Each structure stands twice: as C-alpha cells, then as structure tokens.
Amino acid sequence: AQSVTQPDIHITVSEGASLELRCNYSYGATPYLFWYVQSPGQGLQLLLKYFSGDTLVQGIKGFEAEFKRSQSSFNLRKPSVHWSDAAEYFCAVGAHGNEKLTFGTGTRLTIIP
Template sequence: AQSVTQPDIHITVSEGASLELRCNYSYGATPYLFWYVQSPGQGLQLLLKYFSGDTLVQGIKGFEAEFKRSQSSFNLRKPSVHWSDAAEYFCAVGARGGSEKLVFGKGTKLTVNP
C-alpha cells in the first residue's frame, strides 16, 4: 500500500523568498503524484501532477515539483512566494492500476510574513 510523508508540519517564509515543501512517498512502483492546496474554508485545488515523462512538472500559480525516483520524493517549489500563497499544501499519491484512491500526506501549513 502506498503512503506519503510530509515532514514539515508548518513552514514560515517571508514574502518574495523561495519555497520548497518536502514530500516522500512509499510505493512499489512509480506512482501518480499530486500536490493540492487548501485555503482556509476551501476545498482542495490541484496544483500539479506527475504521471510520466519529464520529471520536472509545472503547475498553476508559479509552482513546480520535481519527481526523484531515487529519493522517492516529489518536492514542491516556488521561486518567489506571494502572501496569497499562505495555505495548507497536501502531497498525494495514486496507484497505477488497481486502487483508484488517493493517499494524502498530513499536509504542510505555509505562513507568509510580509
């Protein structure tokens, strides 16, 4: 069964600083990988996805993530954070074939200081 670890519960950055949110997964093969963002009181919005091919994927709002098979990681990055990026970020993994469910990490809450 797949699992996801987001080691950072809470990260604080200054506006304009770069950001990297960590995600490690456990799965027997190459999974589908996703990052979702949840603003307070809102649902989960898909930021980006990795299915296959280029290991650096671009998403919405200037985010990107890099799949590293050797490290079982899918870290999310943004070169310059905006105050509106303050939210909770969830990494999720899906299996190829078989189960359709997504397995989520516990999330990383991002605070942006002015």
C-alpha cells in the same frame, strides 16, 4: 500499501523568498503524484500532477515539483512566494489503474511581510 510523508507541519517564509515543501512517498512501482492546496475554509485545489515523462512538472500559480525516484520524493517549489500563497499544502500518491489517492498530513505555509 502506498503512503506519503510530509515532514514539515508548518513552514514560515518571507514574501518574495523561495519555497520548497517536502514530500516523500512509499510505493512499489512508479506512482502517480499530486500536490493540492487548501485555502482556509475551502476544499482542495489541484496544483500539479506527475504521471510519467519529464520529471520536472509545472503547475498553476507558478509552482513546480520534481519527481526523484532515487529519493522517493516529489518536492514542491516556488521561486518567489506571494502573500496569497499562505495555505495548507497536501501531497498525495496514487497507483496506476487505481483512482484512490493517499494523502499526506499537510504542510501549513505562513507568509510574513
């Protein structure tokens, strides 16, 4: 069975600083990997996804993520965060040919001035 671990429940970052959110997955073959963002009181919005090919994936809002098979990781990065990036971030894993996703427990990001 597939699973996702987001080891950081809450991260605080200064505005303008760089960000890395961690995601580790468990899956027997090459997974589909996703990052979603949820603003307070809202549904989830897709930031980026990895299916195959280039392991460095670019997404919306200046985010990127890198798939590292050897580490079973798909960490999300942003070089300089903005106050509007404060939200909850979810990593998710899926299987080829199967639309069902398994989500991590989320990382809440707080931005301080």
